Amino acid sequence: GDSVTQMEGPVTLSEEAFLTINCTYTATGYPSLFWYVQYPGEGLQLLLKATKADDKGSNKGFEATYRKETTSFHLEKGSVQVSDSAVYFCALSQNAGGTSYGKLTFGQGTILTVHP
Amino acid sequence: EAGVAQSPRYKIIEKRQSVAFWCNPISGHATLYWYQQILGQGPKLLIQFQNNGVVDDSQLPKDRFSAERLKGVDSTLKIQPAKLEDSAVYLCASSPWGSDNEQFFGPGTRLTVL
Numbered sequence: 001g002d003s004v005t006q007m008e009g010p011v012t013l014s015e016e017a018f019l020t021i022n023c024t025y026t027a028t029g030y031p032s033l034f035w036y037v038q039y040p041g042e043g044l045q046l047l048l049k050a051t052k053a054d055d056k057g058s059n060k061g062f063e064a065t066y067r068k069e070t071t072s073f074h075l076e077k078g079s080v081q082v083s084d085s086a087v088y089f090c091a092l093s094q095n096a097g098g099t100s101y102g103k104l105t106f107g108q109g110t111i112l113t114v115h116p
Numbered sequence: 117e118a119g120v121a122q123s124p125r126y127k128i129i130e131k132r133q134s135v136a137f138w139c140n141p142i143s144g145h146a147t148l149y150w151y152q153q154i155l156g157q158g159p160k161l162l163i164q165f166q167n168n169g170v171v172d173d174s175q176l177p178k179d180r181f182s183a184e185r186l187k188g189v190d191s192t193l194k195i196q197p198a199k200l201e202d203s204a205v206y207l208c209a210s211s212p213w214g215s216d217n218e219q220f221f222g223p224g225t226r227l228t229v230l
Contacts (some may be wrong), residue, residue, distance in 0.1 A: 004158070006151075027161040034218075036221075040215070042223070043207070043221045044159070044207065046220075049218065054223060091158070102147055103149070103161075103172055104151075104159070104219060105161075106158030106160070107158050107160050108156070108157055
């Protein structure tokens with residue numbers, strides 16, 4: 001079945017450092033890929049998404065590119081802020097026509113802590 | 117626009133007791149999901165509804181878990197009887213059909229089974 005693997009965490013950075021959180025996936029066909037973020041005390045929120053190969057999703061300074069050849073969707077940000085401290089989840093979903101359409105398959109999550 | 121509402125936010129019960137969670141999705145969203153998030157793991161889908169019909173319940177432990185969405189709007193997830201390993205956050209999410217699968221999540225219900 002489909003699966004998502006994220007880099008081992010937690011990740012601790014100083015403010016303005018460069019961030020990379022690795023994500024790879026195993027899936028049949030051409031799934032859509034997502035990054036969700038969970039801030040302390042809040043629910044999951046969509047951060048960005050990409051629906052086909054070579055698409056780049058971006059939001060709030062975060063970027064991720066859908067790489068089908070390496071089955072990856074790594075999250076990057078050039079300069080992190082204390083307010084970016086949260087748990088980040090990579091996820092995939094099969095597209096229309098499949099029996100598992102709509103369902104999100106999540107990675108285990110990566111805790112990011114940014115210090116001033 | 118109001119978000120996905122869930123209640124209660126927290127629940128503590130003893131093993132073998134029963135518990136129910138409620139979810140009210142965003143108005144007009146046809147698809148509703150229940151996920152289980154165990155501490156330190158990503159959410160795992162339990163059941164997916166399209167209007168009031170079940171699309172996927174392959175990972176729902178049907179001997180103890182049940183869910184319904186009778187009028188195609190709000191939904192209830194029940195556990196009876198609860199086990200220690202059911203301690204988790206139960207997340208409800210909704211989406212419009214055909215929205216590239218973007219889902220909107222509620223705040224979750226944190227269940228502790230003692």
